[in-house]
Amino acid sequence: xxxxxIIDGNAIIHRAYHAIxxxxxxxxxxxxxxxxxxxxxxxxxxxxxxxYLAVSFDLAGPxxxxxxxxxxxxxxxxxxxxxxxxIPLVHELVQAFNIPIFEKKGYEADDIIGTLARQIKDKEIxxxxxxxxxxxxxxxxxxxxxxxxxxNDVVIYDADKVRQRYEFGPxxxxxxxxxxGDGSDNIIGVPGIGEKTxxxxxxxxxxxxxxxxQLKDKNSKLYDxxxxxxxxxxxxGQDSAVLSKELATIDRAVPDLGxxxxxxxxxxxxxxxxxxxxxxxxxxxxxxxxPGMGNEAWPVEKKKIKNKTGLKFEIKEVxxxxxxxxxxxxxKNKKVFSAKEVxxxxxxxxxxxxxxxxxxxxxxxxxxKKYLEKIKKILTDKEIELIGHDLKNFIKAxxxxxxxxxxxxxxxxxxxxxxxxxxxxxxxxxASIALKILGKELPAGSGQESLFGxxxxxxxxxxxxxxxxxxxxxxxLKQVNNLGLLEKIEMPLLGILADMEINGMAVDYxxxxxxxxxxxxxIVTTTRKIHELAKEEFNISSTTQLREILFDKLELPxxxxxxxKTGYSTDSEQLGKLAGVHPIIAQIEIYRELSKLQNTYIxxxxxxxxxxxxxxxxxxxxxITATGRLSSSEPNLQNIPIRTEIGRQIRNAFMAQSGHVLVxxxxxxxxxxxxxxxxxxxxxxxxxxxxxxVHAATAAAINGVPLDKVSKEMRYAAKEVNFGVLYGMGSYGxxxxxxxxxxQAKEFIAKxxxxxxxxxxxxxxxxxxxxxxxxxxxxxxxxxxLPELNSRNFQARSTAERMAINHPIQGxxxxxxxxxxxxxxxxxxxxxxPAGEVKMIMQVHDELVLEVxxxxxxxxxxxxxxxxxxxxxxxxxVKVDVHSGPRWGELK
Numbered sequence: 001x002x003x004x005x006i007i008d009g010n011a012i013i014h015r016a017y018h019a020i021x022x023x024x025x026x027x028x029x030x031x032x033x034x035x036x037x038x039x040x041x042x043x044x045x046x047x048x049x050x051x052y053l054a055v056s057f058d059l060a061g062p063x064x065x066x067x068x069x070x071x072x073x074x075x076x077x078x079x080x081x082x083x084x085x086x087i088p089l090v091h092e093l094v095q096a097f098n099i100p101i102f103e104k105k106g107y108e109a110d111d112i113i114g115t116l117a118r119q120i121k122d123k124e125i126x127x128x129x130x131x132x133x134x135x136x137x138x139x140x141x142x143x144x145x146x147x148x149x150x151x152n153d154v155v156i157y158d159a160d161k162v163r164q165r166y167e168f169g170p171x172x173x174x175x176x177x178x179x180x181g182d183g184s185d186n187i188i189g190v191p192g193i194g195e196k197t198x199x200x201x202x203x204x205x206x207x208x209x210x211x212x213x214q215l216k217d218k219n220s221k222l223y224d225x226x227x228x229x230x231x232x233x234x235x236x237g238q239d240s241a242v243l244s245k246e247l248a249t250i251d252r253a254v255p256d257l258g259x260x261x262x263x264x265x266x267x268x269x270x271x272x273x274x275x276x277x278x279x280x281x282x283x284x285x286x287x288x289x290x291p292g293m294g295n296e297a298w299p300v301e302k303k304k305i306k307n308k309t310g311l312k313f314e315i316k317e318v319x320x321x322x323x324x325x326x327x328x329x330x331x332k333n334k335k336v337f338s339a340k341e342v343x344x345x346x347x348x349x350x351x352x353x354x355x356x357x358x359x360x361x362x363x364x365x366x367x368x369k370k371y372l373e374k375i376k377k378i379l380t381d382k383e384i385e386l387i388g389h390d391l392k393n394f395i396k397a398x399x400x401x402x403x404x405x406x407x408x409x410x411x412x413x414x415x416x417x418x419x420x421x422x423x424x425x426x427x428x429x430x431a432s433i434a435l436k437i438l439g440k441e442l443p444a445g446s447g448q449e450s451l452f453g454x455x456x457x458x459x460x461x462x463x464x465x466x467x468x469x470x471x472x473x474x475x476x477l478k479q480v481n482n483l484g485l486l487e488k489i490e491m492p493l494l495g496i497l498a499d500m501e502i503n504g505m506a507v508d509y510x511x512x513x514x515x516x517x518x519x520x521x522x523i524v525t526t527t528r529k530i531h532e533l534a535k536e537e538f539n540i541s542s543t544t545q546l547r548e549i550l551f552d553k554l555e556l557p558x559x560x561x562x563x564x565k566t567g568y569s570t571d572s573e574q575l576g577k578l579a580g581v582h583p584i585i586a587q588i589e590i591y592r593e594l595s596k597l598q599n600t601y602i603x604x605x606x607x608x609x610x611x612x613x614x615x616x617x618x619x620x621x622x623x624i625t626a627t628g629r630l631s632s633s634e635p636n637l638q639n640i641p642i643r644t645e646i647g648r649q650i651r652n653a654f655m656a657q658s659g660h661v662l663v664x665x666x667x668x669x670x671x672x673x674x675x676x677x678x679x680x681x682x683x684x685x686x687x688x689x690x691x692x693x694v695h696a697a698t699a700a701a702i703n704g705v706p707l708d709k710v711s712k713e714m715r716y717a718a719k720e721v722n723f724g725v726l727y728g729m730g731s732y733g734x735x736x737x738x739x740x741x742x743x744q745a746k747e748f749i750a751k752x753x754x755x756x757x758x759x760x761x762x763x764x765x766x767x768x769x770x771x772x773x774x775x776x777x778x779x780x781x782x783x784x785x786l787p788e789l790n791s792r793n794f795q796a797r798s799t800a801e802r803m804a805i806n807h808p809i810q811g812x813x814x815x816x817x818x819x820x821x822x823x824x825x826x827x828x829x830x831x832x833x834p835a836g837e838v839k840m841i842m843q844v845h846d847e848l849v850l851e852v853x854x855x856x857x858x859x860x861x862x863x864x865x866x867x868x869x870x871x872x873x874x875x876x877x878v879k880v881d882v883h884s885g886p887r888w889g890e891l892k
Contacts (some may be wrong), residue, residue, distance in 0.1 A: 001122065001123060001124045002050075002051040002052065002123050002124065002577070003048055003049065003051055003052070003123065003124045003125075003126065004050060004051070004052040004053070004054075004120050004123040004124070004125045004126070004264065004482070005045075005048060005050045005052070005053045005054070005115065005125075005126045005128060005145075006046055006053075006054050006113050006116055006125065006126070006127050006128070006131075007040075007041065007044070007053070007055045007056070007125065007128045008054045008056060008109050008110070008113060008128065008129035008130070008131060008134070009037070009056060009057040009058075009090060009094075009101075009109060010057055010087075010089075010109050010129065011109070011129045011130040011131045012036065012037050012059045012129070012130060012147075013033045013036075013037055013086065013087060013090055014033075014083065014084065014130070015036065015130040015147055015151065016032065016033045016034075016035065016036020016037055016039075016040070016151060017032060017033035017036070017079075017082075017083045017086070017755065018082075019036060019151045020032040020033070020035060020036045020151065020637070022788050022791065022793060022795070022796035022799070023035055024787045024788060025280060025282050026282060026422070026436070027157075027278075027280070028774065028787030028790075029085070029086075029089070029283050029787075030082045030085065030086065030787075030788070030791060030793070030796070031086060031089065031282075032086075032094060033083060033086040033090070034089045034090055034281060035281070035283060035286075036151050036422040037090050037093070037754040038093055038278075038283055038286055039151065039282075039286060039289075040128065040147075040151065040272070041093075041094075041097075042207055042286060042289040042290060042291075043056050043289075044126070044128050044145060045291055046289060046291065048126055050126070051265060051266060052120075052123065052261065052265055052266065053099050053262040053264060053266055054099065054100050054101075054102055054116065054264045055094050055100070055101050055102070055317075056089075056101075056102045056103065056109040056112040056113050056116070057087070057100055057101060057102075057103040058103070058108055058109045059104070059105050061105060062106070063107055063399065064106055064107070064251070065108075065247050068243070068246060068247065069243060069247055069466060070378070071112075071186050072185065072186060072187075072247060073184075073185050073186055074186050075183070075186045076184065076185075076186070079471040079794055080793050081792045082791055082792050082793045082796070088652045089281070089490075092277060092280075093277055094311075096263070096269065096270070096273050096274045096277050097269045097274065098267060098268075098269045098270075099264075099266075100263050100264055102116065102257055102295035102680055104254055104256075104257065104260070107251065107254050110133055110134055110250045111250055111252075111254050111256055112257065113120050113127055113129075113134060113137070113250070113251040114134075114137055114250035114251060114254075115252050115253060115254040115257060115259075116257070116259060117137055117142050117252070118252045118253070118595070118699045119257075119259050120186065121263070122683065123141065124141060124143075125141055125143070126143050126144075126145045126156075127142065127143070127145065128145045128146075129144065129145070129146055129147075130147040131146075132146065133173075133177075133248070134146075134250070135157055135162050135170055135173045135252065135542065136170055136171075136173040136174050136248075136249070136250060137170070137250060137252075137312075137813050138157055138158060138159055138162055138170035139170065140159070142811050143156055143158050144156070144157040144785055144892075145156060145157075146188075147649060150776075166199065167202075167203050168199070168203055169728055170204050170758060170768045170873055171207075172202050172206075172207055174248045175202055175206075175207040175208045175245065176191065176198050176199070176202055177242060177244065177245075177248040177755070178190075178208050178241050178242075178244040178245035178248055179197075179198035179201060179202070179208070179244075180193055180194055180195055180197075180198040181193075181244060182248065185247070185248075187244045187247050187248055188240045188243075188244060189237070189240065189241065189244050190233055190234060190237030190240060190241050190244075190800055191233065191236070191237050191240065192229075192233040192234075192237070193230070193233055193234075193237070196397050197230060200225075200226075201226070201230075204221070204225050205221060205222050205460060206239055207227070208242065208245050209789035211234065212234070212238060212241070214333075215231070215234055215235065215238075219411050252586050258278075262715055267847045271292075274290060275287075275435065275439070275441055276439065278290075278435070279435045279436060279439055282425065282427065282432075282436065284427040284429070284431060284432035284435055284436070285427060287431065287435070287441070290338060291571070291826065298478040307732065311729065313498070314363055314364065315357075315363075315365065315366060315456065315460045316363065316364065316365050316366070316459050317365075317366045318366065318368070319373075320369055321371075323658065324367065324371040324374045325374065327358070327360065327367070328364055328375070328378060330360050330361060331360050331378050331384060332377075332378065332381070332384065334360055334361050335383060335384055335385060336360075336384070336385040336386075336387065336467075337358055337359065337378070337386060337387070338358065338359045338360075338386070338387040338388055338466060338467045339356050339357065339358045339359075339386060339388055339394065339463070340356065340357045340388060340389070340459055340462075341356060341393060341394050341397040341398070341465055342354045342356065342357060342459075346770075348393060348396050348397045348400060349400065349501070349502070349504075349610050349612075349613070349617045350610060350611075350612070352401070353369055353372075353398065353400075353401040353403070353652055354368070354369055355367050355368040355369050355371075355372070355458050355460060356375070356646070357456045357459045357463065358463075359463040359464050359467060360461055361611065362464065363461065364456075364457070364460030364461070364464070365460075366456050366460075367410075369401075369403075372398070372403045372405070375403065375404070376403070376404050378409060378411065379398070379404050379407055379408070379409050380404070380406060380407070381408065381409055382406045382408050382409065382410070384409045384410065385409065385410040385412060386407075386409050386410065386411055386412070387412045387414065387463075387467050387470045388411075388412075388413060388414070388463075388466075388467065389413065389414045389415050389430055389462075389463075389466055390413065390415050390495045391411055391413040391415075391494050392413075392497050392498050392501075392556075392620075392622070393498075395407055395494055395495055395498040396498035396501055396502060399495075399498055399499070399502060400502050405493075406495075407495055411491045411494060412470055412474070413486075413490070413491065413494065414430070414433055414466045414469060414470060414473060415429075415433075415623055416427045416486060416490045416491070416622055416623055417470070417473040417474070417477060417486060418432070418433050418436070418437075418473065418623075419623035420477060420480070420482045420485060420486055420490070420782070420783075421473070421476055421477065421621070422527045422785065423625075423626045423627075423628070423782075423783070423784055423785075424626045424784060424785060424786075425623070428623050430442060430462050430465070430466055433466065433469050434465045434466070434469060434471075434851070437469040437472050437473060438465060438468060438469055438472070440465065442461070442465060460560075463756045473704075480783060481781050482781060482783065485780060485781055485782055485815075489780070489815060489818050489819060489822070490622060492822045493622065493821060493822060494622075494842065496821050496825045497622070497630075497824075498823060498842070499622045499825070499839070499840065500620060500841055501617050501618065501619060501620060501839050501841070502505050502617070503615075503839050503841045503851070504610065504613055504615030504616055504617040504618075504841065505615055505616050505617075505618070505654050505841050505842060505851075506614070506615050506616075506654070506655050506657045507605055507606075507609060507615070507616055507653050507654055507655065508652070508653045508654075508655050509606060509609075510655050511649075511652065512602060512605055512606055513606075513654050515602050515649055515650070515653070516598065516602050516603055519594055519597070519598045519646070520598070521595050522590075522594055523591065523595060523598070526587055526590050526594065527540065527591065529587050530584060530587045530588060530591060533582070533583055533584040534549045534553065534554070534584060535553075535589065536549075536553075536586060540588065540591055541595070543570055544567075546570050546588070547567050547568055547570050549584075550568075550570065550578075550584070551567070551568050554582060554584065555600050556578055556581055556582055557578070557581065560577055561574050561577060561578075562574055568663075572589065572592070573587065573736070574589060574623060576736065577728050577736070586607055586875075592633050593641075593644070594646065597641070597646055597647070597650065600635075600636075600639070600652065601640060601650050604635065604651065605635060605650075608634055608635060616654075618632045618634060618635060618637060618842075619632060619633050619634055620632050620843065621633060623871050625804070625814075626784050626803070626807070627784065627807055627810045627811040627814055628778065628782050628811045628814035628815060628818075629810065629811075629813075629814040629817075630814070630817075630818075630843055632844070635815055637842065637844045637847065638844055648889040649720050649778075649889065650889070651887070651888045652887045652889035652890060653887075653889075653890030654842075654887065654888040655886055655887045655888070656851050656886050656887075657851065658855060659854055660851050660852060660853055660854060661851075661852060661854055661857050661885060661886055662841075662849055662851055662852075662884065662885060662886065662887070662888060662891060663849070663851075663852055663857050663860050663861050663864065663882065663883075663884045664847055664848070664849050664850075664882065664883045664884070664888070664891040664892070665847070665848045665849075665850075665861070665864040665865055665868055665880050666846055666847040666848075666880065666881045666882075666883075666892075667813070667816070667817070667846040667847075667868065667878070667879070667880055667883070668879040668880065668881050669694060669879075670813050670816065670846050670878070671723075671809050671810060671813050671846075672688075672694055672722055672723075672726075673688055673874060673876045673879075674779075674809050674812050674813055674816075674874065674880060675726065675759060675762075675809055676688055676874075676875065676876050677874035677875040677876050678779065678808060678809070678812070679756075679758040679759045679761070679762035679763075679764060680758055680875060681756050681757070681758025681759050681762070681764075682758060683701065683755060683756055683758075684756055684758070684759065684876075685875055685876050687693055688876035688877060689876060689877065691877070691879075692707070692880045693707075694716050694722065695714075695715050695716075695718050695719040695722060696710045696718070698718040698719075698721065698722055698755075698756075699711075699714040699715045699717065699718035700714075700754070701755040701756075702714075702721075702748065702751045702752055702755055703751075706762070714734050716738065717734075717738045717740060717748060720734055720737045720738040720753075721734060721738075721748060721749060721752050724737070724749075724753070725759060726805070726809050726810065727764070727802055727805070727806050728801055728802030728803075728804075728805040728806060729802075730765075731745040731746035731749055732745070734748065734749060739794075763805055765787075766804055766805055766808060767801060767804055767805070770786055770789055770800075770804035771789050771790065774786065774787055774789070776803075776804040776805075776808055777807070777808060777811075778807065778808050778811035778812040778814075779808070779812040779815065779872075780812065780815045782811050782814075782815060784803060784804075784807040784811065786803055786804050788800035789801065789804060813846065816871060816872055817843065817846065817848070819871045819872065820848065820867060820868040821840065821843065821848065823867045823868075823871055824840065824848065824863075824864050824868070825840065825866055827863055827864075828863075830839070831863075833853070833856065837852065837853040838850060838852045838853070838856060838860050839851055839852075842888075848864065848868070849888065849891075850864065857884040861882040862882075864880075864882065865880045865882045868880045
C-alpha cells in the first residue's frame with residue numbers, strides 16, 4: 001500500500017521553536033523553528049519513503065470552536081513573535097519542494113488533517129505531529145507519528161499502541177478528554193474527574209453517551225462500580241462533558257479543501273530553488289538528507305536529480321621528473337595554486353603521506369610522494385600563494401613526513417576565512433563554503449576508482465571550487481577589517497599548531513592504570529553510600545530513577561528547581577541548589593565527577609597513545625569557539641579539572657620525556673587585566689599597577705574595609721563578581737555561585753559598579769555598540785555577530801547580551817595568546833640549541849607549555865615570560881607566571 005504523509009505544520013513549528021536553541025541565518029533572522037521543521041520533513045521523507053505528502057497549517061483568527069465556547073484556548077500564553085515570524089519561512093520551504101499546503105479559515109490544522117485522512121482512500125496514512133489530539137484519528141489505515149519529547153524522541157501510534165498508552169482504543173480518546181479536560185485548550189471536562197477516574201469510567205462503562213445513559217438508571221453498572229462522589233461530579237458536569245467532547249472532536253468534514261490526490265504526489269522539485277533556500281537559511285548540515293541530492297538519499301520517484309554543475313574536471317597524474325618540473329613552472333607563472341594532502345591510515349600521525357592533489361589554472365594534478373621533494377621550491381617561495389582547506393593538516397602531513405620544514409609561501413585557508421566571517425557557525429566545511437559563498441553544490445563523487453579511500457578527482461573539483469571562493473572570502477574579510485587578522489595571526493599560527501601536534505605529549509601508563517583502579521574503587525564506594533542513603537538500589541545515571549528517589553521517595557524540596565515535561569531537573573546546577581539539604585546530593589556530585597573523568601580521560605588516554613611515537617598527539621582547533629580561543633580534541637585538554645585532586649592526578653599523567661622537563665608560562669588574571677585596560681577603570685588599573693591581590697582589593701573596596709580586614713568569605717564573593725562581570729552574570733547567578741541570598745548578591749553587584757564606574761560604563765557601551773552594529777569585537781577586531789540582541793525572545797536576547805560583554809574580553813585574551821605563540825615560536829627558531837631541545841607542546845586556557853632539555857628550563861622560562869609579557873602593551877602590566885617540573889600537574 002502506498003504511503004501518504006500529512007504534516008501538522010503548526011505543531012512541528014511550535015515544538016521546534018521550543019526544543020532547538022536560538023539559531024540565526026546570515027540575515028539575522030531567527031530560524032530555529034524553520035530548521036526543526038526542515039529536519040523533521042526530511043526525516044520522515046527518508047524514513048517512511050512516502051509517495052504522497054501534504055502539510056496543514058492553522059490560520060490566524062477564531063475557529064468554530066471559539067463560536068461555541070468563547071473561552072476556548074483563552075488560557076494559552078501568546079507565543080513569541082519570533083515564532084510567528086518563522087511561519088512564512090516554513091511556507092516558503094514547503095513550496096520549494098512542490099508540497100501542497102492545506103489551510104482553512106475557521107478551522108484548525110487538526111480538522112484539515114482529519115478531513116484529508118477521511119478523503120484519502122486505500123493509502124497508508126501517517127500524521128506527523130506533536131499534538132496527541134490526533135490519536136482519535138488512528139485506525140487500520142491511519143497512524144500518528146508523534147514527537148514525545150524534543151525533536152528526536154519519536155513514537156508511532158497505531159491502534160494497539162494507543163491501547164497500551166491509555167488502556168482503551170482510539171475511538172475513546174475524545175471521551176477521555178471530555179471527562180478529564182485539557183488545560184492547554186482550556187477544555188474544562190468534568191470538574192473533579194482526573195486521569196485515573198476518567199480511564200476507569202471508560203474501561204468499565206464506555207464513552208460519554210453510555211456513561212450518561214447509565215447515570216439515569218441507579219441499578220446500572222455505573223452505580224455499582226463508582227462511589228457517590230464520582231456520580232455527583234458526573235451529574236454536575238454533564239453539560240460541560242458534552243461541550244468538552246464537541247470541542248475535542250476533530251471535524252472530519254471541512255468543506256472546500258480542494259484536495260487532489262495527484263497534486264500531493266511527490267515529484268521532481270527545482271533543485272536550484274531548494275539549494276537557494278537552504279543556502280539562505282544556512283542549513284548546510286541538512287543538504288545530504290534532501291531526497292535525490294545526497295549520495296545515499298532516497299531518490300524522488302526513483303529518479304536521481306542530475307548534478308547541474310556540468311563540470312567535467314580534468315585531472316592529470318604526474319608521472320615523471322619532466323612533468324613535475326613543468327607543473328612547478330606553471331605554478332611559478334600563475335603565482336597561486338591549491339592543494340590537499342592524501343594520507344593512508346586513520347590519521348596523519350598514524351598513517352603515511354601518499355601524495356598531493358593539486359589544482360593550478362583550473363586543472364587538477366595528482367602528485368605522488370616520490371616527486372614531492374621538488375615541491376619545496378614553491379612552498380618556500382614568498383611570491384606564491386597556497387589556497388587550501390584545513391591547511392594545518394596539510395602542513396602537518398608534509399612536516400611529519402620530512403618533505404618540508406618551513407612554509408614561506410603565502411597561505412590562505414578557506415576554513416579559517418569562513419570561520420572569521422561567521423564564528424558562531426560550525427559549518428565551515430567545503431560544501432558549506434561552496435553553498436554560502438558561491439551558491440553552488442559541490443559535485444558528488446565521479447564514480448572513478450579511488451586512491452587510498454580518496455576520490456582524487458572529486459578532491460580536485462573541491463579544490464577548484466574553494467579556489468573560486470577564496471577571492472570572495474578575501475573581499476568579505478576586507479570589508480569587515482578581518483583580513484589582517486587572518487594574515488597576521490591565524491595563518492602564521494598554522495605552522496605553530498602543526499608542530500605542537502607533531503611534538504605530542506608523553507604520558508605515564510602506570511600512573512593512569514593505578515588511577516583507574518583507585519577511581520573504580522571510589523565509584524563503588526560512592527555508589528554504595530548513595531544506595532544506603534536512598535535505602536534502595538537504583539541506577540544513579542538514570543535521570544528518571546534519580547528523580548523518583550530525590551523528589552518522590554526522599555521528598556526533597558522542589559522550590560526553585562526547574563521542571564520540564566518529564567519532571568524536575570536533576571542536572572548539576574539544580575542539584576547544587578539542594579546542597580546541604582540532604583547528604584545524598586554531595587555523593588551524587590562525587591559519583592558524577594568520578595564517572596565523567598574515568599570515561600573521558602583515565603580509561604581513554606592510554607588508547608590515544610601513538611604506537612609509533614609513544615606520545616599523545618592532541619588536535620588543536622582554530623575554527624570552533626566563537627571567541628577565538630583554541631580548543632583541543634582527542635583529548636580535550638581544556639576540560640581536565642584544575643582545582644580537584646583527581647584532576648591534578650590526571651594532569652600529572654602528562655610528563656616530560658626522559659632528560660627533559662616541562663615549562664609552563666601562564667598569563668596571570670589576563671582577562672581581568674584586559675577589562676581594566678579596555679574599560680580604563682582607574683581603580684582597577686591602580687590595583688594591577690601596584691600588583692595587589694585583585695580579589696582582596698575588590699572585596700575591600702566593595703565592603704569599605706582595609707585590605708587586611710578582608711575575610712575569606714568577602715574575597716570569595718568578590719572573586720565571583722570579578723569573573724562574573726566577564727560573563728555578564730546577574731544577581732541570581734552570583735547568588736548560586738557565591739552561596740549568598742539573591743538580595744545580597746544584587747546589593748554586592750550594585751556596590752561593585754559604584755566602586756568600578758569605568759567597568760560599568762564600558763559594559764553599557766559594549767551593549768549599545770553591539771545592538772547598533774550587530775556584533776561585538778576584540779581589541780584586534782575579531783568579531784562575533786549577535787543578531788539575537790534584538791530578538792523578542794528574552795532567553796535569546798539575554799544570552800546574546802552576555803556574549804556581547806564576554807567576547808571583547810575573552811576574545812582579546814585569545815588573540816593575545818595566539819600572537820604570543822607566534823612570537824615564542826620565532827624566538828625558539830632563533831635559539832642556538834639543536835632542534836627539539838626547546839619545543840611547544842600544549843596550549844590550555846591562558847597557559848602555554850613547553851618541553852625543554854634539562855638545564856635549559858631557566859633560559860626557556862625567561863624567554864617565554866619576556867615574550868608573552870611584551871606581545872601587546874595594555875594600560876596595566878601583563879604578568880606571566882613561569883613554573884617548571886617533570887609533570888604537568890606539579891607546575892602550579
